[in-house]
Amino acid sequence: MKRHLISAADLSRDDALLILDTAEELAQVSQRSIKKLPTLRGRTVVNLFFEDSTRTRISFEAAAKRLSADVINFSAKGSSVSKGESLKDTALTLQAMGADAVVIRHGASGAPHRLAEWVDGSIVNAGDGTHEHPTQALLDAFSMRRRLGPLDGRRVTIVGDVLHSRVARSNVLLLATLGAEVTLVAPPTLLPVSVGSWPCEISYDLDAVLPKSDVVMMLRVQRERMNAAFFPSAREYSRRYGLDRDRLGRMPDHAVVMHPGPMNRGMEIAAEVADSPRSTIVEQVTNGVTIRMAVLYLLLGGAELEGGAQ
Amino acid sequence: MSDARPRPATRGPSEPGSTTSSPSVANVSRAVLEGPDIHRALTRIAHEILERTKGAQDVVLLGIPTRGVTLARRIGERVARFEGVQIPAGSIDITMYRDDLRLRPARPLGRTELPPDGIDGKIVVLVDDVLFSGRTVRAALDALGDIGRPRAVQLATLVDRGHRELPIRADYVGKNLPTAMSEKVKVFLAETDGRDAVVLIKEGDAK
Numbered sequence: 420m421k422r423h424l425i426s427a428a429d430l431s432r433d434d435a436l437l438i439l440d441t442a443e444e445l446a447q448v449s450q451r452s453i454k455k456l457p458t459l460r461g462r463t464v465v466n467l468f469f470e471d472s473t474r475t476r477i478s479f480e481a482a483a484k485r486l487s488a489d490v491i492n493f494s495a496k497g498s499s500v501s502k503g504e505s506l507k508d509t510a511l512t513l514q515a516m517g518a519d520a521v522v523i524r525h526g527a528s529g530a531p532h533r534l535a536e537w538v539d540g541s542i543v544n545a546g547d548g549t550h551e552h553p554t555q556a557l558l559d560a561f562s563m564r565r566r567l568g569p570l571d572g573r574r575v576t577i578v579g580d581v582l583h584s585r586v587a588r589s590n591v592l593l594l595a596t597l598g599a600e601v602t603l604v605a606p607p608t609l610l611p612v613s614v615g616s617w618p619c620e621i622s623y624d625l626d627a628v629l630p631k632s633d634v635v636m637m638l639r640v641q642r643e644r645m646n647a648a649f650f651p652s653a654r655e656y657s658r659r660y661g662l663d664r665d666r667l668g669r670m671p672d673h674a675v676v677m678h679p680g681p682m683n684r685g686m687e688i689a690a691e692v693a694d695s696p697r698s699t700i701v702e703q704v705t706n707g708v709t710i711r712m713a714v715l716y717l718l719l720g721g722a723e724l725e726g727g728a729q
Numbered sequence: 730m731s732d733a734r735p736r737p738a739t740r741g742p743s744e745p746g747s748t749t750s751s752p753s754v755a756n757v758s759r760a761v762l763e764g765p766d767i768h769r770a771l772t773r774i775a776h777e778i779l780e781r782t783k784g785a786q787d788v789v790l791l792g793i794p795t796r797g798v799t800l801a802r803r804i805g806e807r808v809a810r811f812e813g814v815q816i817p818a819g820s821i822d823i824t825m826y827r828d829d830l831r832l833r834p835a836r837p838l839g840r841t842e843l844p845p846d847g848i849d850g851k852i853v854v855l856v857d858d859v860l861f862s863g864r865t866v867r868a869a870l871d872a873l874g875d876i877g878r879p880r881a882v883q884l885a886t887l888v889d890r891g892h893r894e895l896p897i898r899a900d901y902v903g904k905n906l907p908t909a910m911s912e913k914v915k916v917f918l919a920e921t922d923g924r925d926a927v928v929l930i931k932e933g934d935a936k
Contacts, residue, residue: 420835437837444822444838453875458825716825721835 420717423542425531427553427593435560435596442561442706442713448485449709458720459488465518467509467534468545469495469525474680474704475545475555479522482711488719491518506530510537520719523547541718549583549611555679556589558710560597562699563634565706566675571598576628578604578660579638579687582611582649586679587638591619602628606660608649625660629669636677637662637688653686663689667697675699761906762927764919767887770903771800774885775807777901782852787880789851790818793869794839796858799920800887804856817844821855821876826868848877854901858916860886863897888927890914 420434430438448454464483468476476492483490493513495501500509506525513521520541523531528548535542546552564570575594581587581603594601595618602620603610614621622628629635640656650656662676670676676688676698684690693700762770779785785808792801798820805818822839824830855869866884873882885901890908906929908914913930917923 441838444841447841451876455875456825457871458830717835719835720825720830722831722833 422718423531423535423544424553424714424718425535425542425544426551427556427589427596430553430593430596432596432598435557435593438557438710438713438717439561439564441717442557442710445712445716446706446709448712449705455485455487457487458716459483459486462488462519462719463491463517464488464520464522464715464719465491465493465513465516466545467493467513467521467523469500469523469530470546472524472546474707475524478704478707479543479545479554479711481708482715485708485712486715486720488519488715491516506533507537510534513540514538520715543714543718546585548585549588550585551589551592552585553589553593554707554711554714555586556593557714558703558707559586559590559636559677559679560593561710562677562703562706563599563675565702566699567633567673570594573599573633574602574631575599575634575636576602576604576625576632577636577638578625578662580609580640580644580649581605581614581638582609583641583644584638588617590636591617595619602632604628604660606650606656625666626669629666630671632670633674634677635662635670635674636679637682639679639681640683640687642683657686661687661689662692664691667692667695670697677703679703756930756932758928758930760926761914761929762888762904764925767903767918767925767927770887771803772807774901774903775804775811778804778854778883778885779808779812781883781900784812785814785816787851788816789844789848789853789879790816790856791821791843791848791853791869791873792818792856793865794820794822795921796887796916796918797856798840799918800858800885801854801856804854804885817846819843821869821872823865823868823872826871828864828868843876848873848879850878850880852881852883853879854883854885856885858887858918859914860884860889860897860899860902861892861914863893863895866897867895887916888914 421429448456466476466479480490518540520543521538522543522545523534524545525547528550530547531542531544544551544553567573577587577590591601602622604622604625676692678688678700682688682693684693782788790801790805792798801818805816809815819842820840822841824836824838857865883900886899887903888906889899889902890906892910911932915928917926919925
């Protein structure tokens with residue numbers, strides 16, 4: 420494994436399977452009365468969050484604490500960043516404090532990559548702009564594998580705002596590595612220009628894709644980023660690309676519904692679909708802690724690696 | 730004790746019993762226990778467990794991956810055959826509790842499978858293939874402490890090769906095997922390696 424986890428493309432098939440298998444063993448820890456392992460004692464993990472996030476930050480914090488690492492939470496609001504400190508100076512401060520790993524979320528695509536040049540510790544990308552969110556892709560793959568078994572040849576459909584979604588990009592890359600066949604379904608206005616080079620199929624017709632999907636992953640409509648007329652109205656979007664009970668009925672019986680959260684109930688996903696037993700949305704949160712434990716263990720648990728790849 | 734585990738990279742040594750060196754490397758290996766010896770040792774350990782625990786009531790066998798799990802299962806089968814008591818056999822992975830994690834890149838985890846009734850109030854017999862420095866057992870004791878509170882913990886090992894670095898001893902020993910620090914002990918079991926043998930390897934050159 421490489422020293423950093425910045426892109427899902429950094430992971431070879433063996434790396435990805437190692438993370439998933441490690442997570443499978445670590446899942447037991449969450450069911451014990453003592454939910455703690457001594458493995459990362461004396462290591463420091465910094466959560467560096469320049470964008471708002473509850474779920475991901477808490478998930479990383481819980482994962483680090485269950486491995487006995489010391490956790491320092493650093494959010495941009497009310498910190499030196501709001502006084503105008505640059506990313507580089509923040510990085511040098513963390514470096515001076517001896518951070519063994521930095522978990523970073525940043526609004527700018529590529530920020531974790533820059534940070535890796537300034538800090539000696541491992542960098543874990545917790546979402547950068549519209550670029551990537553590799554641990555989300557890992558927990559999604561883990562949730563799928565727990566429900567459906569190995570992912571080779573499984574058909575995964577990702578529906579919605581691919582343009583603004585770092586989750587979609589990381590998922591496409593990781594799922595392709597794991598041998599799944601991915602289809603993106605979105606209005607043409609919500610697909611990035613580069614999508615033609617991604618290892619996946621494109622479709623504009625949700626109803627045609629549903630009957631042959633093993634997994635349907637709904638993406639959040641990012642209202643805060645809807646500054647242009649990407650689609651005529653919320654209702655029209657919901658009618659063409661939302662997952663309601665009728666569409667759920669057209670999916671194969673074994674197929675599962677996923678959503679990275681937070682959901683807009685009634686918009687991209689109907690409430691009854693989100694709460695159905697075929698939805699993995701709550702499991703995804705539990706699995707998030709487990710997969711992040713696996714990532715932190717594999718990055719920090721062994722000897723420090725010299726240089727980049729090993 | 731990692732040197733007690735046969736890795737795929739290490740080819741099975743020469744025919745059991747013979748003391749020939751392989752042509753390329755100057756290693757000399759000698760089988761110290763053959764299949765029937767291992768069977769007898771495990772049979773004796775099973776009898777000893779029954780005797781010491783007065784019928785193996787409340788006993789739980791926990792093997793340390795990989796070979797220890799197989800040995801725990803075999804001991805459990807023997808106890809069931811001798812006295813008709815079914816004692817649960819599981820496994821406990823100790824990787825996350827090792828004291829040498831930072832000396833090597835992060836390693837994959839083994840399986841932990843605990844019996845459904847847990848280990849609280851039970852007599853846990855830890856089972857490992859080779860007892861060497863005692864550090865694996867120390868890690869296993871720490872791991873047990875996070876899982877529950879057994880009434881007592883005992884240790885069974887197929888081979889005790891000496892050179893302890895911690896105050897730890899085994900309650901049930903298949904064979905005491907005096908060794909030099911430079912030697913390696915490898916355990917082969919039919920379930921994982923296709924045959925039963927304990928092999929002592931004398932390293933020709935220090936690597």
